[in-house]
Amino acid sequence: MSAALLNRLNPAVSSAIRLWSCRAPVIDHRSAALSHRRPPSVRFYSGVRESGAPLFRQLFESESSTYTYLLADTDTREAVLIDPVLETVDRDLKLINELGLKLIVAVNTHCHADHITGTGLLKKKVFGLKSCISKHSGAAADIQLSEGDRITFGKHCLTVRETPGHTDGCVTYVTGDQSMAFTGDALLIRGCGRTDFQQGCPKRLYESVHKKIFTLPGHCFIYPAHDYKGQTVSTVDEEKKFNPRLTKTLDEFVNIMNNLNLPNPKKIDISVPANLVCGLHDI
């Protein structure tokens, strides 16, 4: 993030949203102190773990099959919303208010082509809320993110891993303990985002997934931006074994992606222009 942008932040928010430019290693092994808690094989469940884990909610918008994710610190009540959708902003805000949370950041994994982000409407409704997106997205936002930046909420953080290929500005947000990765359209459950518009490049996507996501711990949960089959979560280990596209060779993957022949998303002509002024478009 540039110094100019940092200076434009509300001081109260800039202290809450601490962004470091230090580059996180792509492979970040868990600490020895935690490792005895981790199972050796693939495991996945939702439940109570040791005190201090972030509050977490997965939410779904059915028209575009988009997942929105709410994370919060249960002590400071600071909250982050990942990939909010315009049509479900009121639902999300109602939940945030009921849970007594303070929404400080709305982040996008990329400039979406299939729906309009909720960021702009959220900024109108939540005083001091900051929008974030990759600096490579070409989209406007309060905070533009780069590889290794961290978004901190209370004692938790999300670290940015740049995962271009679906678009130039795709990123994956990884929790500090590497137990959850929000992969946007880079990696879907048994699938991946298309690469035939918005700077799409199958070779870049393949390398992003293999170098930046498949190097996370095998038990790390994969939370994608979409699912079209009613699946809610996967893991790194599962996708490394069962993803029908990403388990192929690079050449095979490129060939698959170049021959999908998909129709354009219905809302692409209104979504992309709106999302390019992320958080600032006139609704």
Add this chain to the structure above:
Amino acid sequence: MSAALLNRLNPAVSSAIRLWSCRAPVIDHRSAALSHRRPPSVRFYSGVRESGAPLFRQLFESESSTYTYLLADTDTREAVLIDPVLETVDRDLKLINELGLKLIVAVNTHCHADHITGTGLLKKKVFGLKSCISKHSGAAADIQLSEGDRITFGKHCLTVRETPGHTDGCVTYVTGDQSMAFTGDALLIRGCGRTDFQQGCPKRLYESVHKKIFTLPGHCFIYPAHDYKGQTVSTVDEEKKFNPRLTKTLDEFVNIMNNLNLPNPKKIDISVPANLVCGLHDI
């Protein structure tokens, strides 16, 4: 469960599915040994907790907005499927196979009116699989359940709490550590099942929710049979505070439920007859 039915079980399955007739207390406080792990306030997230927690997946069927839940023991690989849907049986079995699980039981929370259970088709595809439903449902199944019965898979179990009101045979399945409750249509997120057909009775439903679900620990996750707004999970504390119907007095609740004036579910005429022969109907 009757002795006759127990005797009809495949011995390998009956040893895995251990059902006790002992009546669990409605209020079952967690052991002191575990309590230091539990947060005092409402928390919810999906993530890794201490080794030994069950594998868990939430799955969605979009036509009837039904949630199916997969739980399994990561050591023995024994798995239970709650409320499978006919149309998504192949998706569920593919996942079960990929994860190397052995599906031993398919349970229903009640005799559904809006979709056909996947139990029958699953029984045709999975050798030795047993179906379960409440004995008060009027539906056929391999195992008929009563208050306090437990379905065991590996070192985990689900305990039956009878929660009639939406139908006579509605039950809630509660994990052994009381961290998750699968409430069927008795309690939905900020809602509840209708009470205007299939033996529906608002007074019974109100008492079921207050006596059998709201007496669980406040942090216990509520996983309903349906959601129509893209919500995936709630907690006991949240529903006690924010459920717009169940926070009312009994008289107010009865009045609300008697004046919903909802149309019948589209598939009621084919779903109920099929589900009354749960697991045995001819597809």
